[in-house]
Amino acid sequence: MFSKETYIQRRNELKRLVGSGIIVLFGNNESPCNYPSNGYYPFRQDSTFLYFFGIQRDGLAGVIDIDADRETLVGDDIDIEDIVWYGSVDSVRDLAASVGVEHTAPMRLLQAVFDEARAKGRTVHYLNPYRYDNKLQLFDLTGIHPSRQKASASMALIKAVVKMRSTKTQEEIEELERAAAIGYKMHTTAMRLTKPGVTEKYIGGQVDGIAHSYGAQVSFATIFSQHGEIMHGNPSMAKLEDGRLALCDAGAETINNYCSDNTRTYPVNGRYSQRQLEIYSIVEACHDHALQVARPGVKYMDVHFAVCRLMFDRLKELGLAKGDTDEALRAGAHAMFLPHGLGHMMGMDVHDMEGLDQVNVGFDEETRPILDQFGTNALRMGRRLEEGFVVTDEPGIYFIPALIDDWKASGHCAEFLNFDKIETYKDFGGIRIEDDLLITADGCRFLGKDRIPYHPQDVEAFMANN
Known part of the structure; x- marks a missing residue:
C-alpha cells in the first residue's frame, strides 16, 4: 500500500479526466474453490479498485461523485462470527480514512446511488465487470443484463483508467x-x-x-x-x-x-x-x-x-x-x-x-x-x-x-x-x-x-x- 496522498492524487486526476457524473468502482469478493467455506483461491482485489483506493478487503465499492466532489467507501463491517474465524479487521470507516476518503456507507445504500442518478438523469460511470458476482450485483443495481454490460460500460472511465495506469510512476x-x-x-x-x-x-x-x-x-x-x-x-x-x-x-x-x-x-x-x-x-x-x-x-x-x-x-x-x-x-x-x-x-x-x-x-x-x-x-x-x-x-x-x-x-x-x-x-x-x-x-x-x-x-x- 502506498501513502494516503498517492490515492488522493490518483482519484483527483481521475475526476479531472472523466469530467462529470458518478464513478463506481467495484472491489472483488472472496472466491471459494469447491465448497463455500474452502477459500482455496487466495483473495485478489480488483486492480483498478486497488489503484484508486488501495484497500485489500473483500466486499467493497468506491463511489466518486465528481460534481459534488464527494468520495464514499461502500461496504459492510465484518460481524462477530467472521471475527471468530478470521480475526479482527479495521472498520470500513478506518479503512476509508487510511486512503483519504471521508465518507462511508453500508452496501445496501449503493442501490440509492444508482436510483437517484437515474431519477436526475446523471451518468454513472462503471467498468465492465469480469467476475460473475459483480456482474450479478450490477444487474441488480441497473437492470442491465450481464450480456450487455460491456457495451454499457463507460468509455470515458475506461480511457481515463488506461491513461493513468499505463504510465508508471x-x-x-x-x-x-x-x-x-x-x-x-x-x-x-x-x-x-x-x-x-x-x-x-x-x-x-x-x-x-x-x-x-x-x-x-x-x-x-x-x-x-x-x-x-x-x-x-x-x-x-x-x-x-x-x-x-x-x-x-x-x-x-x-x-x-x-x-x-x-x-x-x-x-x-x-x-x-x-x-x-x-x-x-x-x-x-x-x-x-x-x-x-x-x-x-x-x-x-x-x-x-x-x-x-x-x-x-x-x-x-x-x-x-x-x-x-x-x-x-x-x-x-x-x-x-x-x-x-x-x-x-x-x-x-x-x-x-x-x-x-x-x-x-x-x-x-x-x-x-x-x-x-x-x-x-x-x-x-x-x-x-x-x-x-x-x-x-x-x-x-x-x-x-x-x-x-x-x-x-x-x-x-x-x-x-x-x-x-x-x-x-x-x-x-x-x-x-x-x-x-x-x-x-x-x-x-x-x-x-x-x-x-x-x-x-x-x-x-x-x-x-x-
Whole structure:
C-alpha cells in the first residue's frame, strides 16, 4: 500500500479526466474453490479498485461523485462470527480514512446511488465487470443484463483508467523491480532443480512456493513444460527427459500486487544440442533486438514486425523458410513459428488492464489491431510507446505438429515455407525468452537488477555450477 496522498492524487486526476457524473468502482469478493467455506483461491482485489483506493478487503465499492466532489467507501463491517474465524479487521470507516476518503456507507445504500442518478438523469460511470458476482450485483443495481454490460460500460472511465495506469510512476517502478527480484529467485530455482527424472509438477510447485514466500502470489498460472510448443503448457506429472528442452514462463506479484513475467528455455541435461542452439540463437537475437528498437514514439507493432523480420531472415538461413521476407510477413508466414505477439502491457495485472478490453489498452485511434491474420491477431500491444510504459519482450519459435500438418495440407504460405524441412522439427518443442521492458526517456531497459541467465553459455554455466 502506498501513502494516503498517492490515492488522493490518483482519484483527483481521475475526476479531472472523466469530467462529470458518478464513478463506481467495484472491489472483488472472496472466491471459494469447491465448497463455500474452502477459500482455496487466495483473495485478489480488483486492480483498478486497488489503484484508486488501495484497500485489500473483500466486499467493497468506491463511489466518486465528481460534481459534488464527494468520495464514499461502500461496504459492510465484518460481524462477530467472521471475527471468530478470521480475526479482527479495521472498520470500513478506518479503512476509508487510511486512503483519504471521508465518507462511508453500508452496501445496501449503493442501490440509492444508482436510483437517484437515474431519477436526475446523471451518468454513472462503471467498468465492465469480469467476475460473475459483480456482474450479478450490477444487474441488480441497473437492470442491465450481464450480456450487455460491456457495451454499457463507460468509455470515458475506461480511457481515463488506461491513461493513468499505463504510465508508471517512480514508486510503481520500484514495486515492479521488487517483483523482478522475486521472479529472479523463481527462475533460478527452476534452473537449479531441472534434471532428468524430476517431474514438471515438482518444479512448478517449487517455483510457485517462491512467489508465495516472498510476495502475494504468482502473477499468472506457472508454465513449466517440455512441450514448449504449447503456449500455456501447465506442469504435468511427466518426468523430464534427457535431450529435451524445458520452458519456464513464470512471474510473481509483490505484496502491493505489482507483477513480473519472465520466460527461459533451457536443456534438461544442462547442455544445448547443436540443433537446439541454432534455433535458440535466433530467439536470443530477436529478444535483444527489441531492446535496441523500442523507445518513446515507436509503435510496438513496428517493434513486433522488426523482430519477425529478423526471425524470418535467420530461419531462411537454416532452410526452414524461403522467399521475400516482407512478402512473407504480409502473408503471415512468420506465424508458423511465432503465433503470438511480441508482448503486452504489464503492471498490476500481468496483462495489464486486459479486463478493460485489449483494444482499449494496447491500441488507440492511430494504431488498430490486425484481426484477420492468424498470429498477428494475437498481438496485444501495438500503440506508440511512451516513457513510463512497461511492456514484455517475448519472442519465440515453436514447432507445433498440428499447425504444421494443417498448413501443409492446405498449402497455406507454401511459397514461403519449406515444409519438408519443417517436418523434421516436429519433435523439437518450442523456445521463448521473455523479459520486462521499462520505456525510458531515450530508449528502454530491462526491469530487474539481476538478469536471469539467458545467453546459452551463461545458462549452461549456471546449470553446471548450481
